[in-house]
Amino acid sequence: PAPATSAESGGEKKTFVVGYSQSNNAEPYRAQLNLQLQHFMKQYQDIELLPIADARQSSATQVSQVQNFITQKVDALIVSPTEPAPLTAAVQQACDAKIPVIILDRTVNTDCYTAFIGGDNVLIGRKAGEEAVKLLPDGGNIVELRGILSNQPQIDRDKGFREAIAANPKIKIIADREAKWLKEQATPIMQQWLAQHPDIDLVYGHNDPMALGAYLAAKAAGKAEQIRFLGIDGLAIPDGGIRAVQLGQLSATFIYPTGAKEAAETVNKILHGQQVEKEQVLGTTQVTKDNAADLYKQFDLSGQN
Amino acid sequence: MTLDTAPPGGLRRTLSALGAAQAYIGLVLVLAVGIATKGEMFLNETNLTNAIGAFASRGILAVGVTLVILTGGIDLSVGSLLGIASMTAAMMLSKHSLEPWQIVPICMVVGAFFGFLNGAGTTWLRIQSFVMTLAMLSVVRGLDRQVSDNVSVGTQITGPDGQLTPQAEAFQLFGTPGHNLFGRVYYPVLAFIVVCVVFHLILTKTRFGRHVYAVGGNPTAARLSGVNVTAVTIAVFTLSGLLAGFAGPIDAAYSASADPQAGQSYELDAIAAAVIGGASLAGGKGTIAGTFVGALILTLLDNVLGLNAVSDNWQLVIKGLIVVVAVVLQRPDLFTFFRGGSRS
Amino acid sequence: MTLDTAPPGGLRRTLSALGAAQAYIGLVLVLAVGIATKGEMFLNETNLTNAIGAFASRGILAVGVTLVILTGGIDLSVGSLLGIASMTAAMMLSKHSLEPWQIVPICMVVGAFFGFLNGAGTTWLRIQSFVMTLAMLSVVRGLDRQVSDNVSVGTQITGPDGQLTPQAEAFQLFGTPGHNLFGRVYYPVLAFIVVCVVFHLILTKTRFGRHVYAVGGNPTAARLSGVNVTAVTIAVFTLSGLLAGFAGPIDAAYSASADPQAGQSYELDAIAAAVIGGASLAGGKGTIAGTFVGALILTLLDNVLGLNAVSDNWQLVIKGLIVVVAVVLQRPDLFTFFRGGSRS
Amino acid sequence: MTTVLAMRAIGKSFPGVRALDGVSLSVGEGEVVALLGENGAGKSTLMNILAGVFKDYEGEIEIGGEPARIHSPKDARRHGIAMIHQELNLVPELSIADNIFLGRERVLLDRKDMETRTAGLLRGLGLDLSPRTLVKQCKIAERQLIEVAKALSQNVRVLVMDEPTSALADAEVHRLYQVIRDLTGRGVAVIYISHRLEELEEIADRVVVLRDGRYVGERTSVDRDDLIQLMVGRPLGELFPRKNGGSDGPELLRVERLSVPGEAGSGRTALREVSLSVRSGEIVGVAGLMGAGRSELLETIFGAYRPSGGGMSLDGRPYRPRSPRQAIARGVALVAEDRKGQSLVLGNTIGFNAGLPSLKRFLRLGVIDRRRENAAVEQQVRELRVKAPGTRFTVGNLSGGNQQKVVLAKWLLTAPSLILMDEPTRGIDVGAKAEIHALMSELAAAGKAVLVASSELPELLAMCDRILVLCEGRITAEFPRGRATQEAILEAAMARQQVTTT
Numbered sequence A: 001p002a003p004a005t006s007a008e009s010g011g012e013k014k015t016f017v018v019g020y021s022q023s024n025n026a027e028p029y030r031a032q033l034n035l036q037l038q039h040f041m042k043q044y045q046d047i048e049l050l051p052i053a054d055a056r057q058s059s060a061t062q063v064s065q066v067q068n069f070i071t072q073k074v075d076a077l078i079v080s081p082t083e084p085a086p087l088t089a090a091v092q093q094a095c096d097a098k099i100p101v102i103i104l105d106r107t108v109n110t111d112c113y114t115a116f117i118g119g120d121n122v123l124i125g126r127k128a129g130e131e132a133v134k135l136l137p138d139g140g141n142i143v144e145l146r147g148i149l150s151n152q153p154q155i156d157r158d159k160g161f162r163e164a165i166a167a168n169p170k171i172k173i174i175a176d177r178e179a180k181w182l183k184e185q186a187t188p189i190m191q192q193w194l195a196q197h198p199d200i201d202l203v204y205g206h207n208d209p210m211a212l213g214a215y216l217a218a219k220a221a222g223k224a225e226q227i228r229f230l231g232i233d234g235l236a237i238p239d240g241g242i243r244a245v246q247l248g249q250l251s252a253t254f255i256y257p258t259g260a261k262e263a264a265e266t267v268n269k270i271l272h273g274q275q276v277e278k279e280q281v282l283g284t285t286q287v288t289k290d291n292a293a294d295l296y297k298q299f300d301l302s303g304q305n
Numbered sequence B, C: 001m002t003l004d005t006a007p008p009g010g011l012r013r014t015l016s017a018l019g020a021a022q023a024y025i026g027l028v029l030v031l032a033v034g035i036a037t038k039g040e041m042f043l044n045e046t047n048l049t050n051a052i053g054a055f056a057s058r059g060i061l062a063v064g065v066t067l068v069i070l071t072g073g074i075d076l077s078v079g080s081l082l083g084i085a086s087m088t089a090a091m092m093l094s095k096h097s098l099e100p101w102q103i104v105p106i107c108m109v110v111g112a113f114f115g116f117l118n119g120a121g122t123t124w125l126r127i128q129s130f131v132m133t134l135a136m137l138s139v140v141r142g143l144d145r146q147v148s149d150n151v152s153v154g155t156q157i158t159g160p161d162g163q164l165t166p167q168a169e170a171f172q173l174f175g176t177p178g179h180n181l182f183g184r185v186y187y188p189v190l191a192f193i194v195v196c197v198v199f200h201l202i203l204t205k206t207r208f209g210r211h212v213y214a215v216g217g218n219p220t221a222a223r224l225s226g227v228n229v230t231a232v233t234i235a236v237f238t239l240s241g242l243l244a245g246f247a248g249p250i251d252a253a254y255s256a257s258a259d260p261q262a263g264q265s266y267e268l269d270a271i272a273a274a275v276i277g278g279a280s281l282a283g284g285k286g287t288i289a290g291t292f293v294g295a296l297i298l299t300l301l302d303n304v305l306g307l308n309a310v311s312d313n314w315q316l317v318i319k320g321l322i323v324v325v326a327v328v329l330q331r332p333d334l335f336t337f338f339r340g341g342s343r344s
Numbered sequence D: 001m002t003t004v005l006a007m008r009a010i011g012k013s014f015p016g017v018r019a020l021d022g023v024s025l026s027v028g029e030g031e032v033v034a035l036l037g038e039n040g041a042g043k044s045t046l047m048n049i050l051a052g053v054f055k056d057y058e059g060e061i062e063i064g065g066e067p068a069r070i071h072s073p074k075d076a077r078r079h080g081i082a083m084i085h086q087e088l089n090l091v092p093e094l095s096i097a098d099n100i101f102l103g104r105e106r107v108l109l110d111r112k113d114m115e116t117r118t119a120g121l122l123r124g125l126g127l128d129l130s131p132r133t134l135v136k137q138c139k140i141a142e143r144q145l146i147e148v149a150k151a152l153s154q155n156v157r158v159l160v161m162d163e164p165t166s167a168l169a170d171a172e173v174h175r176l177y178q179v180i181r182d183l184t185g186r187g188v189a190v191i192y193i194s195h196r197l198e199e200l201e202e203i204a205d206r207v208v209v210l211r212d213g214r215y216v217g218e219r220t221s222v223d224r225d226d227l228i229q230l231m232v233g234r235p236l237g238e239l240f241p242r243k244n245g246g247s248d249g250p251e252l253l254r255v256e257r258l259s260v261p262g263e264a265g266s267g268r269t270a271l272r273e274v275s276l277s278v279r280s281g282e283i284v285g286v287a288g289l290m291g292a293g294r295s296e297l298l299e300t301i302f303g304a305y306r307p308s309g310g311g312m313s314l315d316g317r318p319y320r321p322r323s324p325r326q327a328i329a330r331g332v333a334l335v336a337e338d339r340k341g342q343s344l345v346l347g348n349t350i351g352f353n354a355g356l357p358s359l360k361r362f363l364r365l366g367v368i369d370r371r372r373e374n375a376a377v378e379q380q381v382r383e384l385r386v387k388a389p390g391t392r393f394t395v396g397n398l399s400g401g402n403q404q405k406v407v408l409a410k411w412l413l414t415a416p417s418l419i420l421m422d423e424p425t426r427g428i429d430v431g432a433k434a435e436i437h438a439l440m441s442e443l444a445a446a447g448k449a450v451l452v453a454s455s456e457l458p459e460l461l462a463m464c465d466r467i468l469v470l471c472e473g474r475i476t477a478e479f480p481r482g483r484a485t486q487e488a489i490l491e492a493a494m495a496r497q498q499v500t501t502t
């Protein structure tokens, strides 16, 4: 067949196709990540991001999504695993198929990937713990709302937090329960805690929705003023943690970086044969009343796209 | 020749009253455990209101699902319908600043519309309701996530002055904890009770109610008696959707936001409430009173276990066991059923 | 006057073959879309193996659930049972270094045990299977989370030399992607097909199979025809549990770990496969072939939509719609059903 | 006499079956027309068309001279047509009153009114039941009368009764006649389907005969042989072939002081110290009024209920069946009273149903030998002359009588030594009835023992070597062949609390 006689001569301009498998779009944090990734990927003219594949919390679904992307022969693959182990073999398959893989946010148990980009949940937990120590100089009672117990971020956020509050032995975690990352689950749990413990000083939520669900319950009981609330995520959306800090509902939240920008950069470098750093651990920013407005502006993507 | 083997009137009445009381034994059991372990902390008004309020939107779904179950069908889509209704409510509030009293009917229409499609699919296309409503669950959840862009939409809308808008202020009365009608009545609880009373009356006092039971109890007989089986079936699915739509704003107000995942797996809770309350999935058998009791059992059980600080894992175990015990205890034939000799 | 009104043999066979072919129209539709849009990319062996492999454990659950549905019951606990079996497998491997061939029977016994309890509850305690298995779902999930301490247990166990232990190496053959028996056969797919064949034969060729259909079709008539209804019911629940136990190691190997949440909501997929395949939740109607087709429709649909990079929200919508279309198309009376006029 | 109803050139096809072809029928004011025909002749189908059960059919219907378009039960009701269907069509979970007014309630129920009117209707039919009683608590015969009450509660011009008496005993049947006469007196046209020719003699003004979906003629006088000739197209042998019964075979079944507790909830009668015996080669009848405990006696012998006292022996060995399964294993079979509820898996095929209790016979290495099974089923079904396109036909689509034959086939395939028959000829046409009677005789002649409960006294009188009479769960009389008369049996059947022996 005759060579293509298109306008751009030489066929030099190749478009790279990138696939991304997200563990669950319906979590606001991840929706935000998707939005940001699409935004930053657009900056690169020669890269096309396929519609994001949503595993809807199912590892099996996610494995087949990765396999589908291999079948489609994408040029690079980004994965935010639901869990480390299940995706390991699939990532290995991609690796065997010579597809560069960028792991976002949660790890896998193989080092056959090109780059890992993610937050440090132990660090975030520790920062939250340090803030708690600051907020409760004379000690106090903390209740902890946990994410899904088997999720690694939950484990790490708990671990870091407990390490940090050990600094003040008068600070005690008097109750903790699983609220599955959901606002709606946190409210009734907090209502029960308020009935059981008249002396709660601080609520530590493993994410902002849970902290805010507890806030609703405390506000209803007229105790919102005497209790402090800490969350994690710090999303720049109207319903997110930054706004809640601005409104004084949360004392602070900690930005769990999406890594979208870094992922886009990394993909671009890989596709153009440049070197990338294999482990890119992102820091966190504490959101306070003072920096909230700026941070919101910085991360707000609603006007763009 | 006929009734003479029955026990004399007085005794018979006592027995049948006992039979009815029997249905509440599961609930009494849960209440007893609550009072025994936590006394006033459990039994006070705030705690009970909180506990029932947390389940109210699912309770309302359960009423709709009961109607469907009575006709011998099932409705798995109610959780999704509640989800899209709560999203509709939050968007109407945040994007269009509609008044709460405008929002509720809109949500009900949205729910009823999808419910109607469920009914149309099961009757005109003759798809088993399990498949039809499972497909609807998927479709509606997809639409919900699409319109919301997967981002939760808050209902605490502030005006330029930083204060809640009047609409958002009023919307809180639908169930944001701490906001009561007339300073005393928690709307979700009230709404749940009113829905139960209304549908109890519909089922027991109206022609439509009889037809619902007839369609579930013996569809052929119903048809031959001139009951419009198709219309009744479509109606119950539509009502179930309508109630899910009605529950949407309550759910949104409760969380002060509409989450794209809102209502996920609520259908199981709703069906469980109906079935624990004595509804038979074979159709024709069940009552709203039973569903109400079933809902109370589920939510108070959660509450009691929570107040007793039972660990999350054991909560799951104990909850399963207590549901079994409650269901066995409230069998009307409990006293006779170990004696055997009855037809299987 | 008696058998002579039947159509001549040839015609009869053709008609009944057509009726059977009809059941596959939904599947053909999905295949056609896949081939039309993605051609070789869709139709190649690797892709199909991947697609079916992803659903295999749920497909196996669907076979067990079909048995239960055939008797007129339902089994909501299979997802939990798969979960605890996968946890059992991972723990046997990591804590006790058992050989894979020892692990599978242990998992099957675990599953069968809980399945037996389901059967005992529905028969001896006469609890509706929906409630009984929903309670079991909760109890078993709680136990699963308790024994695992809410931490997922990996199956890629390494020895002191940093290499996988021989047991862990072998365990991968149960379904870790990329590991094939004899370098060619992907075990989950093989296991699913074998389970289908075995249970197809059991249902069609044995007395037990007939009894399953009889119990679902009319339990009273079954009992009066000498069928031990209780035993059959207990047996189907036990088999359903057994199959969930069998699927556990597959799921663990597929994920290279047992997650305490593994199998969550698989029951809905399993029931959906059975019902899309033509099983009636009223009991007495359904086949394993149908369930197999139902499972294929579900998983290939996911695959086709994924390969076509349909956005996830629209995937949910389209999936729901296609399921409806597939179910309508594969009705055996499709050609006549718009003409109406059938009894009931 | 003015014509109230005219059906012209009615035709109806089902997949694979031409059920009706060009049938016409007219009925005048106050006239009782009987429809007669073999099982599967199309009687129910014709009447179902009239009652709006089917949307599609060929032909025309006129009511009171006006063309009537009847395509739904509602249409039928609007034209004043009410039908008592062959199979009971009540909603078990609803009360009698709710059932009677189902489909005709006011938007807001007027319970008081419904219950008062129901009480009146029930009284008129001699039923002493509260209108609030749930139908599931009523016995079959009571349910049948409730169906009658339901039809009567409407303002009818045409009343169709499809075998209304199949579950009724004599006393109730006579009350029903009275009701019919009241109606015809008021000008109502009645169409009456029954296989009991003696009933037609009493009640019908005219008999219309269908055969294979076609009209074959009509008579204004009931001449038995003539009608049978018209129905089956050939003369029939003797109706009751058993001439000189009696058996001196060994005792096969012995029941001694058997007691079973009753059950208030389901209206089950208690059995009190029932003793009886059946020899092989013997046919023993059980008579009694409705609710006397006949069905319960047979079902207990079959292992369906656990007795509270007494004992049984079979073939000289103790016999304590704890389930029907064990009874079947000992060579006992029960042709149950309610074929729809107790005997058939309606949604499955003839072959499935017929083979169910005898599968063991066809096992080879644990696997069912389909060919042997099919051959046996086909042969049995053919011998009983079941009218169906094949053994893979769905049982639920058979005519009532043919369903009953499938039940018989199913039990004959188990090769039983003791056959318990509960109303074995209910809903069976005369021809088939004669065949079943012949079959009973054959079975007895082959050394089997037959214990048969029936509400048709002529049948019992002609077929049985001995007749036992039950009243309120007690045996109140026993008559040897020849000594029994209808009067004596009825007297014993009503002999409450006292025992007579002859």
Ligand SMILES: Nc1ncnc2c1ncn2[C@@H]1O[C@H](COP(=O)(O)OP(=O)(O)OP(=O)(O)O)[C@@H](O)[C@H]1O
Pocket: C343, D014, D015, D017, D018, D019, D037, D038, D039, D040, D041, D042, D043, D044, D045, D046, D086, D387, D397, D398, D399, D400, D401, D402, D427, D429
């Ligand atoms: N829904 C149906 N589908 C297929 N065939 C049917 C259906 N209903 C009736 N038939 C067939 O139509 C024919 C007439 O049946 P019908 O019930 O009218 O007989 P019948 O005269 O009432 O007999 P019986 O005396 O046994 O009640 C039979 O061959 C029957 O199998």
Ligand SMILES: Nc1ncnc2c1ncn2[C@@H]1O[C@H](COP(=O)(O)OP(=O)(O)OP(=O)(O)O)[C@@H](O)[C@H]1O
Pocket: B343, D138, D139, D140, D141, D167, D169, D266, D267, D268, D269, D288, D289, D290, D291, D292, D293, D294, D295, D296, D297, D337, D455
């Ligand atoms: N649990 C039950 N469920 C349904 N029907 C039942 C049940 N128990 C008894 N019956 C039915 O109730 C009726 C009354 O039975 P019983 O043996 O007392 O009467 P009978 O003498 O056989 O009278 P007849 O057969 O004339 O109605 C029978 O038809 C029996 O089959």
Ligand SMILES: O[C@@H]1[C@@H](O)[C@H](O)OC[C@H]1O
Pocket: A027, A028, A029, A030, A153, A181, A206, A207, A208, A232, A233, A256
């Ligand atoms: O809120 C986030 C949650 O949705 C995700 O699954 O894990 C990290 C959390 O911060």
Ligand SMILES: [Mg+2]
Pocket: D043, D044, D045, D086, D162, D399, D400, D401
């Ligand atoms: Mg008939």
Ligand SMILES: [Mg+2]
Pocket: D294, D295, D296, D337, D422
């Ligand atoms: Mg009887």
